[in-house]
Amino acid sequence: MGKLMKLLRWVDRLLHGIRRGLLNLITLAVLAAILFAVFHSSEGPGVPQGAVLTVAPEGHLVYSYSESDWQRAIDDLLDRPDNEVLIRSLTDAIDRAARDPRIKLMTLNLNRFDGGSITQLETVADALARFRKAGKPIYAYAGSYSQGAYLLAAEANHVYMNPLGTVMIVGYGAYQPYFKTLLDRIGVTMYAFRKGKYKSAVEPFTRTGMSPDAREENAAWLRTWWNSYATRVAAARGLEPAQIEGYASRLPQLVDAAGGNTAELARRQGLVNVIAGWQRFEKAVAKAAGQPLAQAQIDYLDYDAATRPHAAQSAAVAVVPLDGMIVGGDNAIPGAVASGPTVRQLDRLLHDAAVRAVVLQVDSPGGSVDASEDIRAAVLRLRAAGKPVVVSMGTLAASGAYMISSAAQTLYAEPTTLTADIGVFALVPNVSAALGKLGIDVGGIGTTPTVGSESPMMPLRPETASALQSHVNYLYKRFVSQVAEGRKLGFDQVDAVAQGRAWSGKDALRLKLVDHLGGIANAIADAARLAHLKPDGYRVDYLPRAGQKRGFAGLGQSMGLMTRAALGGGHGMRGLADMARLLGLPARELRDTTQLLRSARPYGYFAYAPVTWMH
Template identity: 40%
Template sequence: MVSLFSREVVRVPDGAALVLAPVGVLVEQLSGDPVDRSLAELQGGQIRETLLPDVVRALDAAADDDRIPMLILDLRDFDGAGLSKLQDVAAAIGRFREAGKPVVAMGDAYTQAQYYLAAQADKVYMHPFGSVLLEGFGYYRAFFRSALDKLRIDVNVFRVGEYKSFVEPFLRDDMSDADKEASARWLNALWSAYRFDIAARRSLEAGDIDTYSAAYADRTEAAGGDLARVAVESGLVDELLTRGEFTRRMIDEVGSSDYDLSEYRSIDYRDYLKAVDAEPDVSSATGNVGVLVASGDIVDGEAPPGTIGGDTLAAMIRSVAADESIDALVLRVDSPGGSMMASEVVYQELRTLQESGLPLVVSMGSVAASGGYYISMPADRIFAAKTTITGSIGVGALVPTFQRGLESLGVHVDGIGTTPLSGQFSPEQGLGEDARRILQASVEDAYRVFIGRVSESRGMAPERVDNLARGRVWVGSDALDLELVDEIGGLQQAIDAAADLAGLEPGEFGVVPIEPELSLRERLAMSLVTRMQSLFGRLSLSQLSVLSPAVERLLGNLGKELEWLGKLNDPRGLYALCFCDLR
């Protein structure tokens, strides 16, 4: 039994390059049940997610590790992240670079998100058949009004706030002027930050990035269709190398692998973390700051990691309050919101924790909007990145009814009830007039509650809150000016602030991740999976996709538009939700 829970021993080769090769999207918290994730990985169905904290922790540890002389960025399998997450990784790469260690990036080609990280390197290499595609940021939605009309489905919408746009896809076939106006502000702010960061690292002007995108077609034609040449001539790539040429270049830098002379000496960042975690802890912490992650859509009841279940998160907050070893709590919020009821459950639990005297600091990730902002309000201090998407203070309700579709099929609903309200909320008959009045009044009351919560927590007059609310989205730098957040900073700054509030001395406290405790069954299952992977290797049971990347992207985007419908489980049908993802 003891051997089942023992860790796999990983050795760090002396002089090995650290390889950062993120897979999928960067996330604050891996989604799904941990046992299901392990089993899926064993069967070849790799979960395309990479933990942001793991990446940052590996880079920071390697910066001070004499065994690691350089960093290689392999971004081929990286699918992207919110801009603030990219900036967090870029900052960690910068700390590695400041330790006097070189950083190189190699890619077959670079998407916009991949290139942001690649640009942090001292040298950017690319395959001669590659390209650097910088499209700019976009905010595009699928609209279903005509489709719903053809299906004869009525989606009854109730909202407060002309900028509360998550309901628009069911009301229109295009984006409203109000949504375009509000979205243009935060989109341009994010693109400005992206351009500035890239230009600073590549010794370019921010306008050069705009020119590259705007003139991409002209430059491609002038280069005879050679996209790699365009990237080099534009100053985005330093040199074109095939994979073999890059490998030989790295062998010259760090030597050959002990196991394969045709490969360079390296260690993947995941293996490096295993080795670092297995080393003795020599810290002398006199107190602890807990870090609790709230990531994903907010739903009522229980939910697995990657989704915020109101009851699940509330229970974890109570466990923190009962843990005498935790001196302060940082809540890391990365959520567009969701259920109003679940948001209120979490809010009240955080208020109770804060009133108990335990310092509470919120660190906002890429998105902390609508319900994500709602659960941030009880904090003593709120930190956001300049590029955090936040605000979206507003409430809406969606109630689909199917009476027209049923009638077209020859299905008719009739009967009697005992009160005037009987049948008024029936999806088969359509909403009655009293039902509509009740729902609209309920939404307006929920909005007043939201405004009141902001007014109380931020010390603002309700009228001022209403002026900057009504569903409008802000970036972190604007939110600071509007006093919706307290400071610009990342997770580490929030942790330091929480420690200061708790009276802990800098450098003399520990950081404790607050995670659900695994049951004996889960620990056994995960340990067995790890052992099977080690003994037999990964089973190749998954099949190659027969879909083109373009079709996969289309299906993925449409799937995201509809996936959230399955999470609409608020008991009153009220939602504080922001559709503010980028494409």
């Protein structure tokens, strides 16, 4: 028996050594490949004369990458598809190409483009319009065009589509499931506490359909989005907005009248110029370029890397992304804005002498009240230190995200941004009836009358419910007061337009909830002006999401992920997500589940913009 145990221990050590050795070899191989790729790419490709800028975005538009540069480099080496298109890289490349005499024209391949919000799409469409205004033609192609993809394609001089394709423009809508009937059937009661007439985030759990107040609110911003879409597409294609409205409203009837030939319908409606396959499209582009495409093409990412200016100035304007739901906690969470890492990032800028001003690039529906308060305090510390803070709002800057934004010196929003949503809500579940249906009874004893009030297994006592509503009312009053102070408005003035209502950027400007309509470039220029920096006397430092590492620290973070997953060092949902990510499996669902589990705790107050869109 002793000999057998010695043999087993020896085999265990051998296998452990082999595993560690293989892991070290893999790590070294990946490190060598990444270093080679980084240093090789730093040389940048040459830009040929008469070049064709190839824009073929794959994935959906984002303001900031959800993964670090090193993790994306690893993904590239493992040939994983990229599903994020950084708006800044795309628009910067297009704008530089518009001024570059070596670039003759652009191809816009939208076959693998997954779209984005109306606000994100219009930012890219603006850059395409500037390229065309510079006298350089754009050739667009897709087998079929989604509504989002067509907003970009409409800016092209020549729009090609496959003979079996469709231009799918249907408008915007806000639809979501309502769970009250199901919850009633299974015996779950959701106690909802809110302050704000339009704070409708609780409705899916307390109603069977949209309330009149929520319908009024949603109808307003949906009409803003749709008017903006129809007006832009019509102007780009030389049509009237009513024609786009009619196409979307009567699409089924128009398809029937065209005998099902959706491509010919799109051509007759003036939405596409040429119905043809990819080969014919390539021939047309080569003819316009005057040379074979193999010699003339340069991908927009390669062009961006080859032509990106390297600022030598010491003074910096730092751009900080607040991208995702706001949550508490000391660790970074993919897809969310965690208060701990975000506060540390802002406080580092506070003590960085090179950083003269800060721009918050906000794209968030809000989130935890406590976390928003912590981040807001860090913004105020920056301002107290004499460093201007300017906000650039993207698609969303609502609720807790607006609470943070209101502490800044100047606020910029796009016309289609959804912002404000000044309100608070709380949801507390009660599953005692559901347990009873399963034959489970709950009983016990406590030292005070309030013991057990935090448990979802027991009904909520009236006095506890009253206390919760009082706390929600207090948080709302504090929220309104903070906005009034930050915006230099009266409490009643803010309260009148608050009430948990999300406003478009256009309306927010009218209501004095933001200062200007504009994008990130306007915000950066204004921040530099407030810091008394000359237009050519500063650099712009785009920071990664809080918690992401740069340089070799980022490599160590990515290697740590691989090591933890390979050695089984992760546990529970985190370990599963790490392993799925390492193997290229769809880890997003696991990540979202982890985030939900972290957030679903009793008395967790959250605030979101009541928005669900189809495109």
